Amino acid sequence: MANQNSTNPSHDLFEQFVQAQTCKEVQRIFSELCHHLQVDPRDYQSFYTKLKERLNYWKAKSLWVKLDKRAQHQDYQQGEVCAKNKCLVLGAGPCGLRTAIELALLGAHVVVLEKRDSFSRNNVLHLWPYTIYDLRGLAAKKFYGKFCTGALDHISIRQLQLILLKVCLLLGVEVQTGVEFKGFVEPSGATGWMAKLFPDNHPAGKFQFDVFISAGGGSFVPYGFKRKELRGKLAIGITCNFLNRHTAAETQVAEISGVARIYNQKFFQDLLTETGIDLENIVYYKDDTHYFVMTAKKKSLLKMGVIKQPFWPLGTGIARGFLAAFDTAWMVRSWGKGRPHMEVLAERESIYQLLSQTTPENTSKKYSAFSIDPATRYQHVNLNSVKAFQVKNINIIYSFYFYSQYSVGAFEVLLKWCQQHTAGYDRVNVKDLNQSWRSGLALCALINTFRPRVIDMSSLEESNAVYNNQLAFNLLERELGILPIMSAREMSFMGQIDKLSMVHYLTQIHDAFNERTPTKAPLSAPKVNPDPVNPDPEPSLAPGISSNEECYFCCQRVYVLERISTEGKLFHRSCFTCHQCGTTLRLGGYTFNQHTGE
Numbered sequence: 143m144a145n146q147n148s149t150n151p152s153h154d155l156f157e158q159f160v161q162a163q164t165c166k167e168v169q170r171i172f173s174e175l176c177h178h179l180q181v182d183p184r185d186y187q188s189f190y191t192k193l194k195e196r197l198n199y200w201k202a203k204s205l206w207v208k209l210d211k212r213a214q215h216q217d218y219q220q221g222e223v224c225a226k227n228k229c230l231v232l233g234a235g236p237c238g239l240r241t242a243i244e245l246a247l248l249g250a251h252v253v254v255l256e257k258r259d260s261f262s263r264n265n266v267l268h269l270w271p272y273t274i275y276d277l278r279g280l281a282a283k284k285f286y287g288k289f290c291t292g293a294l295d296h297i298s299i300r301q302l303q304l305i306l307l308k309v310c311l312l313l314g315v316e317v318q319t320g321v322e323f324k325g326f327v328e329p330s331g332a333t334g335w336m337a338k339l340f341p342d343n344h345p346a347g348k349f350q351f352d353v354f355i356s357a358g359g360g361s362f363v364p365y366g367f368k369r370k371e372l373r374g375k376l377a378i379g380i381t382c383n384f385l386n387r388h389t390a391a392e393t394q395v396a397e398i399s400g401v402a403r404i405y406n407q408k409f410f411q412d413l414l415t416e417t418g419i420d421l422e423n424i425v426y427y428k429d430d431t432h433y434f435v436m437t438a439k440k441k442s443l444l445k446m447g448v449i450k451q452p453f454w455p456l457g458t459g460i461a462r463g464f465l466a467a468f469d470t471a472w473m474v475r476s477w478g479k480g481r482p483h484m485e486v487l488a489e490r491e492s493i494y495q496l497l498s499q500t501t502p503e504n505t506s507k508k509y510s511a512f513s514i515d516p517a518t519r520y521q522h523v524n525l526n527s528v529k530a531f532q533v534k535n536i537n538i539i540y541s542f543y544f545y546s547q548y549s550v551g552a553f554e555v556l557l558k559w560c561q562q563h564t565a566g567y568d569r570v571n572v573k574d575l576n577q578s579w580r581s582g583l584a585l586c587a588l589i590n591t592f593r594p595r596v597i598d599m600s601s602l603e604e605s606n607a608v609y610n611n612q613l614a615f616n617l618l619e620r621e622l623g624i625l626p627i628m629s630a631r632e633m634s635f636m637g638q639i640d641k642l643s644m645v646h647y648l649t650q651i652h653d654a655f656n657e658r659t660p661t662k663a664p665l666s667a668p669k670v671n672p673d674p675v676n677p678d679p680e681p682s683l684a685p686g687i688s689s690n691e692e693c694y695f696c697c698q699r700v701y702v703l704e705r706i707s708t709e710g711k712l713f714h715r716s717c718f719t720c721h722q723c724g725t726t727l728r729l730g731g732y733t734f735n736q737h738t739g740e
């Protein structure tokens with residue numbers, strides 16, 4: 143849609159960019175605009191400034207004013223605070239794009255990967271007042287004239303993505319569509335973390351990053367991470383979209399911003415009588431489509447044979463997604479500022495536990511003061527409710543983010559050290575940091591190198607993996623205080639030994655056997671069930687191990703990978719549940735009764 147009044151091609155292109163209605167169109171016109179103005183978006187740090195200077199167009203001024211205002215916020219420290227960070231964001235849904243904008247404002251080099259090559263989701267999102275305010279601040283109205291006009295407080299995912307994509311591009315974010323993230327390529331030699339992509343020759347595969355953010359939605363969970371669900375309970379919901387042809391009749395149908403059965407029983411009873419459909423609640427919004435969200439009673443769904451994806455229509459829309467995007471950006475900011483990583487994780491845990499409880503009522507009403515700083519958004523936030531020591535061992539998975547604190551070749555250094563100190567042992571061939579350790583012989587060899595004569599290596603059988611592992615685990619735990627991360631049986635038989643867990647374990651052994659070793663005293667051989675055929679899978683605690691390595695609730699052995707530590711006690715994650723309703727609890731999100739111990 144060219145501007146009839148303009149004679150300047152770049153002004154025309156800018157107008158087309160603002161109006162573009164598909165992802166492809168936005169990308170194509172943006173690229174033409176950059177080409178025309180001779181600005182290179184890969185020059186991400188100065189791209190926005192150069193674009194502004196070269197596109198001297200009065201119609202763009204209101205856009206610059208908004209974006210400049212946001213960029214000048216003190217949290218971003220003029221884009222210096224994360225100037226050294228390189229962030230890979232998976233998913234160009236609203237959350238991924240919103241996060242990318244914040245990271246770009248912090249000064250980071252940001253690449254977003256999206257496997258779809260078009261924005262095709264018509265589902266409509268409810269917007270809390272703060273999200274409307276936030277999006278207006280990003281010039282949403284400029285890109286989408288109908289944005290929240292009158293009493294409208296919703297937007298289709300597609301439209302929201304288009305707005306955020308345009309802002310991302312203007313701020314120098316690289317948004318790659320039609321490319322799927324398949325996994326990580328670990329650091330090697332002089333190269334850092336990279337992504338395995340499909341198609342595998344995609345140029346984004348060369349991007350080296352120190353921050354990875356997964357906003358893939360659905361059930362996508364990158365290998366090595368665990369998915370956390372905020373949903374309290376499961377409800378079965380149905381969403382329907384019917385094309386809005388904007389006829390006079392369609393215009394007259396009133397929207398339903400949300401009716402629940404308890405507030406309008408007659409409405410739902412009539413519906414049941416008339417159609418046989420029994421609903422708990424219904425929402426109806428109009429946008430590009432007529433969009434309905436209904437939670438149906440399970441019985442009714444079974445009767446009608448309609449069971450679709452789970453949905454919990456609390457009306458949170460995208461609000462928590464944006465809060466999560468801000469919290470993530472805050473975490474990256476702390477990381478960029480060089481804060482100790484355990485502190486960053488503890489703060490992140492303190493903030494994260496608030497997210498599931500947020501409502502428009504209990505978040506701050508001072509929308510103009512909202513920033514990535516959690517204190518501006520959450521009322522009564524305590525950034526120290528979870529302490530660094532509480533995340534020390536339980537969040538090994540998180541430490542993945544932080545491997546870049548070591549030199550890029552950290553894994554290789556560790557591997558070389560292990561190879562060097564296990565060389566020459568019969569049946570020991572350390573080729574990697576996980577699978578080569580399965581038989582337990584390599585661990586025993588490592589111990590034997592530093593503390594000779596403790597283990598009779600010639601008596602060990604490669605086939606007695608559980609025995610060998612248990613022997614090594616017990617020695618390392620009792621004498622050096624290094625807790626096993628899994629049981630000897632898991633180590634021996636699990637399909638794929640988790641590499642990050644092993645890196646964590648071997649790093650501790652490395653540190654203990656190096657100069658910083660607290661004791662040089664020789665290790666003494668521990669008691670291990672000598673039955674090679676039926677070794678004790680969960681042996682009783684070796685002497686010297688304090689009893690608090692048992693789960694407080696079930697009194698069974700608790701391994702580092704599966705444990706939670708709080709109130710000076712240890713718990714299995716699965717045992718850390720509410721005494722009354724059985725729901726899994728989060729650190730800091732519980733009340734402990736000192737008297738009853740519940």
Ligand SMILES: NC(=O)C1=CN([C@@H]2O[C@H](COP(=O)(O)OP(=O)(O)OC[C@H]3O[C@@H](n4cnc5c(N)ncnc54)[C@H](OP(=O)(O)O)[C@@H]3O)[C@@H](O)[C@H]2O)C=CC1
Nearest residue numbers: 233235236237256257322323357358359362459460462463
């Ligand atoms: N929306 C909300 O209110 C909240 C969301 N979150 C979390 O934020 C995350 C993102 O949410 P949202 O932006 O709404 O999600 P969306 O589903 O809208 O967007 C995610 C996008 O990522 C794409 N994707 C998935 N896997 C890959 C991959 N391997 N490589 C490249 N692209 C991929 C998806 O494609 P496809 O759909 O084809 O798989 C989709 O287009 C979710 O994990 C969600 O749980 C957290 C709090 C609240």
